[in-house]
Amino acid sequence: MKNRLVSWLLLAAVLALSACGAPGASSDPSASAPSSSAPAESQAEQFAFTRENFPSLDGSTSTVPLAQAIASVLLGETRDEVSDLFNFSKTTQSYRMLMWSDGESTDLLIAAEPPEIIWQEKEEQNFQWQMEPFAIDALVFVVNADNPVDSLTTEQIQKIYTGEITNWSHVGGDDLPIIPFQRNEEAGSQTAMNKLVMKGLPMMEAPSDYVRGEMGDLIEAVAAYDDSPSAIGYTMYYYANDMNMADGLKILAVDGVVPTGGTIRSGDYPFLNNYYVVCAEHPTEATQVLYDWILSDEGQNLVAHEGYVPVTAAETAK
Structure with a gap:
């Protein structure tokens, strides 16, 4: 029997149940829930995911809500019920977990691009993987x-982080x-930076108090900081916006472009970074x-529903 996934009818039904109050659900009207219509062939042959055969997932902090949504849809359980299936170890370590286990205990990653050290370790181990942006x-x-500052240029941001610009009055504040x-250094957002x-x-050598190992710690x-608007930091748009982590903060425009779902899809915002689905070269069937499936139309529709910008949407916008 050919490999197939849960039918679109189940996909639509579970999304309808899980979207209510879901922390990662998109407020962008262009990222609508999947339609319940599907070719008959897609519903006729399915791959039956169970808790026993469901792949072990790992990846970046900002993709945890997507992992919850995927498991919820494919297993027909709530997000809370599937939360015990994975414990994400963050970007760099997740790639190591995949390589160290040779795809046996960590099966699949949904993660940001790895830092250079991971590419070096991959070559040293002669580890082969499948890797595609989703x-x-x-x-x-x-x-x-x-x-009061609402926008910075790329050059101003660079000079802030090299230590050349040290006062907000130099950039209109x-x-x-x-x-x-x-x-x-091993954080996915640091690699992107x-x-x-x-x-x-x-980058300037920062005091240890200015370096945060957790994305949530940096946001807070x-x-x-010091009960004043002195601080600046960086994070991923999805984490700040769709995970509602930006209370008390505002997201700056860069080079006059405000980061939104639309400017990310169109490519107008300058600092764009892919998320990848990754597994060993020869994985298990599941x-x-x-x-x-994550790369299929169904998977990409779920990615959009959860508030991420799927690669297919970006391709359509070009």
């Missing part, structure tokens, strides 16, 4: 909501020192089915 996110910059928070923004420019630090 969604696009944006690296965004956040400040306290009371900061109040006479306050700029406190630039960073992520740790170095690749997309700094582009080879060395920027919002509450893992291969899930990998293929």
Whole structure:
């Protein structure tokens, strides 16, 4: 029997139940829930996912809601009920978990692009994987909501993080020192920062108090630093916007472009970064089915429903 997944009727039914109050559900009207209509062939032959054969998932912090949605849809359980199936170890470590286990205990990743150290370790281990982008996110910059600055240029951001610009008055703000928070070197958002923004420019050596290992810690630090709007930090758009983590913050425009679902889809926002689905070169049957499904029309529709920008939507916008 050919590999097939849960029918569109089940997909639509579970989404209808799980979308109500779902933390990752998109408020963007263009990211609507999947239709319940589907070719008869898709409903006739299915791959039966169970708790016993469901692939072990790992990946980036910002893709946890998507993992919950995928498992909820394919197993017909609520998000709370499937939460025990995975414990994401964040971007860099998730790639290591896949390589170390050779796809046996960690089957599939939904993660941001790995840092250079992972590519080196992959080559050293001669590990082969399947890897395809399934969604696009944006690296965004956040400040306290009371900061009068609404937009920065790429050059200004670079100079803030190299230590050349040190006061908000130099970029149209109040006479306050700029406190630039960073992520740790192995964080997915740090990889994106170095690749997309700094582009080879060395970042200033930050005091340990300005480097945060958790994305949520950075968000909280920027919002509450010294009870003033001095701080700035960066995170992924989905995490700040769709996970409702930006209370007390505002997301800055860059080069005059406000990051939104629309400007990410169109490519107008400058700092775009892919999410990838990754598995070993020769995975289990269930893992291969899930990998293929995330890239299929059904999977991409779920990705959009959850508030991410699917690669198919970006391709259509070009």
